[in-house]
Amino acid sequence: MDITKQKKSLIKWNRKIHIYLGLFLLLFIWLFGISGLLLNHHWEFANSWEKREVISYDKSIEISEERKKNILVHEIMDKLSLNGSIVNLRYSSDSAYLNFIAAKPGLRYDIQAGLNNGKITIKETKLDQWAMMRSLHTSRNPTVKEQNERYPNVIASIWSFSMDIVSVGLIILCLGGWYLWLQVEKKRFYLGLISITGGFILCIYVLFF
């Protein structure tokens, strides 16, 4: 295969990858963009914390003699039929209570579990869709230390992994688009060169000054 055919094949496949990857990632990119805008601005209509709904209630469950907190929290969550990422898992100073927060995008449970009597106090805080979007933007994989303290959440891990895919996908889209730009006619090439140089200078300024 000579170089011209190879080059044409490369352009053709690069364009296909650019199109299909871009279409696959379209909604992810829009979600990323909208949630980025929400994080960047404190708009009144998206002031989720002011509009939160809070309800408190008690439940009673049977709690086993298990006292390893990572296993105990698993047991409590199952018996309460709750799910979410667990954070801030700790015993009270007298070890009579296990306190933790179970959170998922737009919803948070502050839980105090009485280990002696099985009485669970739950404060449920419900936030709106804007808070959910902000949370999706910042959701990440736990650190190694956090992994030992957290209840594993498979869906959250999958979401975190999908964000990695979106990030890598965006880089591939940029590189593929860059290559497609290199194939265009001279006039459009120079306009693109001005654009890419301007963006590059702006980025360097932000990073280093």
Added chain:
Amino acid sequence: GNWINTKFWSSVVDFSVICLFFSSITGIILWYYFKNERSIGLIALLIGFLSIVSLVIGLTV
């Protein structure tokens, strides 16, 4: 923030997001004119849509 560089960065981020939306919309328009890529492109779009919807539902329900 109350520092000029933070405000500047905030504006840069806004501009980047607007460009991202603009690029995606013009990209869809360009894709429309590639008749050969429509079918597979629609499948890719549908798979992406189903992926994100199922993930978001899985996370919030």
